[in-house]
Amino acid sequence: MNQINQIIIIPVLLPLASAIAMIFFRRSVPLQRIIGLVSSTLMLAAAVWILGAVISGGMLTMQAGGWRAPFGITLVADLLSAVMIAASALIGLTTVIYSFAVIDKEREKFFYYPLLQLLMMGINGAFLTGDVFNLYVWFEVMLISSFVLLVLGGTPAQLEGAIKYVTINLLSSSVFLAAAGILYGIAGTLNMADLARISPQLEQKELLAIVSILFMITFGVKAAVFPFFFWLPASYHTPPIPVAAIFSGLLTKVGVYALIRFFTTVFPHESGFINGVLLVASALTMLIGVLGAVAQYDIRKLLSFHIVSQIGYMIFGLALHSPLAIAGALFYIVHNIIAKTNLFYISGMIERITGTFDLKKSGGVYARYPFVAVLFLVSALALAGIPPLSGFWAKFVVIKAGLGAEEYIVTGVAIFVSLLTLFSMMKIWNEAFWKEQPQTVAADAPNRYASMGTAGKLMLVSPVILLALASILFGIFFEPVFRIAESAAVQLLDPESYITPILGRKE
Amino acid sequence: MTFLLALVIGCLYAAGIFLILRRSMVKVIFGLILLGHAANLLIFTVGRLTKGVPAFVPEGSAVLGGEFADPLPQALILTAIVIGFGVQAFTIVLFKRTWLTLGTEDLDLMKKTDELPRE
Numbered sequence: 067m068n069q070i071n072q073i074i075i076i077p078v079l080l081p082l083a084s085a086i087a088m089i090f091f092r093r094s095v096p097l098q099r100i101i102g103l104v105s106s107t108l109m110l111a112a113a114v115w116i117l118g119a120v121i122s123g124g125m126l127t128m129q130a131g132g133w134r135a136p137f138g139i140t141l142v143a144d145l146l147s148a149v150m151i152a153a154s155a156l157i158g159l160t161t162v163i164y165s166f167a168v169i170d171k172e173r174e175k176f177f178y179y180p181l182l183q184l185l186m187m188g189i190n191g192a193f194l195t196g197d198v199f200n201l202y203v204w205f206e207v208m209l210i211s212s213f214v215l216l217v218l219g220g221t222p223a224q225l226e227g228a229i230k231y232v233t234i235n236l237l238s239s240s241v242f243l244a245a246a247g248i249l250y251g252i253a254g255t256l257n258m259a260d261l262a263r264i265s266p267q268l269e270q271k272e273l274l275a276i277v278s279i280l281f282m283i284t285f286g287v288k289a290a291v292f293p294f295f296f297w298l299p300a301s302y303h304t305p306p307i308p309v310a311a312i313f314s315g316l317l318t319k320v321g322v323y324a325l326i327r328f329f330t331t332v333f334p335h336e337s338g339f340i341n342g343v344l345l346v347a348s349a350l351t352m353l354i355g356v357l358g359a360v361a362q363y364d365i366r367k368l369l370s371f372h373i374v375s376q377i378g379y380m381i382f383g384l385a386l387h388s389p390l391a392i393a394g395a396l397f398y399i400v401h402n403i404i405a406k407t408n409l410f411y412i413s414g415m416i417e418r419i420t421g422t423f424d425l426k427k428s429g430g431v432y433a434r435y436p437f438v439a440v441l442f443l444v445s446a447l448a449l450a451g452i453p454p455l456s457g458f459w460a461k462f463v464v465i466k467a468g469l470g471a472e473e474y475i476v477t478g479v480a481i482f483v484s485l486l487t488l489f490s491m492m493k494i495w496n497e498a499f500w501k502e503q504p505q506t507v508a509a510d511a512p513n514r515y516a517s518m519g520t521a522g523k524l525m526l527v528s529p530v531i532l533l534a535l536a537s538i539l540f541g542i543f544f545e546p547v548f549r550i551a552e553s554a555a556v557q558l559l560d561p562e563s564y565i566t567p568i569l570g571r572k573e
Numbered sequence: 574m575t576f577l578l579a580l581v582i583g584c585l586y587a588a589g590i591f592l593i594l595r596r597s598m599v600k601v602i603f604g605l606i607l608l609g610h611a612a613n614l615l616i617f618t619v620g621r622l623t624k625g626v627p628a629f630v631p632e633g634s635a636v637l638g639g640e641f642a643d644p645l646p647q648a649l650i651l652t653a654i655v656i657g658f659g660v661q662a663f664t665i666v667l668f669k670r671t672w673l674t675l676g677t678e679d680l681d682l683m684k685k686t687d688e689l690p691r692e
Contacts, residue, residue: 199649206656213663217670225671226683229598232664236605237593239660243612243653250646251619 070119071126074143076112077151077190080105085183095174099166102179106159109186113148113155120148121550125557125567127196135569136260140196142568145554146396150193150323153403156536157315158186160529164411165308167518167525168418173218173306181218185211185312192320196568198246198256198332201324205242205288209235212317215309216301227301234297238287245280248273259568261332262561278333278340285328289321291344291381292351295374299358302373303366303423307414310366314373315407319399322380329384330392330558344385349476352378352483359490363425365413365498368490369406372449375483376402382480383464386471392555394463397548401448401456401540408445408533412438415526416498418518421511425494429503435515439499441527441534446491448537451484456540459548578618585611598668598678605664609657613650620646 084105091097120126120143130139143151162182169178188208195201213235217228250256252273253264268274283294290298298318302310329340355375362368380402383395413423415438420428432439448455451462461484468477503511518526540547557563585607592604623642630637672678 199652203652203656206660210660210663213660213667217667220670220674222674223685225667225674226685228667229671229680229683232667233593233601233605236660236664237608240605240608240612243609244615247612247616247646247649248619250616250649251621 081183081187085180088180098179102162106162110155113152117148117152136257141194142196147193161312164529224304227304230297231301238284242284259565285324299370302370311407311410315403334561341385348378348381349479356483356486389555391467393551396551398460401460405448412442418515425497427507428498429501432499444534450488454541459544
């Protein structure tokens, strides 16, 4: 076995080790911060290393405990996983830095940083695992950390949001469990590569269809696909901004990742019917999400509805099921992780400056801090899809694939929704940046940004600049990035390329 | 036996879904717990029931022969029970905390996070 394969355990072990270390130093918040920063930086380095290794040398696989493939637990990093790991490591690092600036002392004392690391462990594990039941376990690791992060602080709004979030996620987990059980009953294996090999030959087509629908429901809930999205705008605006940002950037994308993984690699022959359902769901997700967003006056709620709307585009790409469309969806995921998280960070900055998340009471940021306005504009226009930023290419590819597949109605919806996206971004621009802050509000809203120290300002602004730069760079250097997405899509649509490295070439 | 278990699973699912649709938080927790049980029993049943034949390799032989109870679904259930236990314990604490903070356990009254702000 090639030694380099072992590096794919790092994204799981590193956050776990640092979380445990932090718990030992529970009384010393500065030490926890240092451990968090070091571990997140190392994590990003490891993720880039893995991505590089996968691009140059093909898929990495590791059999936990040395048990051979269908029997043990397999960890796999193909291009899709490696890209997702890299994107989530970037978000993990920026969230840790941003948290230094804004998270209050109380939360820091109550294991905020260890929880963040455990959340990253769950997310990375979900991206890397090659086993369906193991995916369930990673989902639970991720969920329980997110539950605690969501309620940490215990304000009434947080608790209310958490009830909805926890209930719907537990329900979805029990559906996942049932689906995994039935799948094992049919196929006798839960290893993804083994399933990909066996599923075309299975006799019980009807049961397999039911199982794939159950999986679609459970991942649909996690990804906030229509009609399973109501929990998201009800809960994501309640926790502090860094938590909301990392949730919005990564958690729903784990659901999208699982959908893509299942309906390309694991059930390659079940996709016909599912794609039809996903296509309709994607159109409704885009439309309902953006219409919800347009109506909002709380920045965080507006952005939460936008998460839903953007998920629609990714599902659209998956539903079209051509190499171009899936490559577009993958590019879209990466673009959205970066742009969306950054918009949440910026909404936190707006709140610092104007003292409110309410757009009606907000205002005057452009006059006071033009650079914040520029940073917002980069991310907002990237989200709306203005060239040359990353969002333009993401939408361009997905829409081109939609036209190629002659799905004119859904493609039309996608274009219309992107117009409304621009409209709602301009709404934030007009209300928070352009207009004067109402005098009555401005008088008793202290500018908490101005009173921060230089170090605090730096920690607040540097993640935003980093992610805005990433949005611009992905737009300018679109071609090399898209090549990676394209080869990832080709890999996904060819189950053999996933099966052979894991199970070996036999029969 | 399989038929009987299928019946039990069906009843558990029905009861669980009925309960999570109630307005009281306590009933929602009960519903979630029942759904967890239903899923565990489902795994147990679809993993094929084989009575009295543990998966032990007989003495002198190197492989399992004949019919035996598949240990994997049982391992899956064990994992799921442990995870479910932890998550349910957390949920109970969360719901109690919510009750203490908001002073109500009627889910219909908890719609502050969904409402648009008043003019």
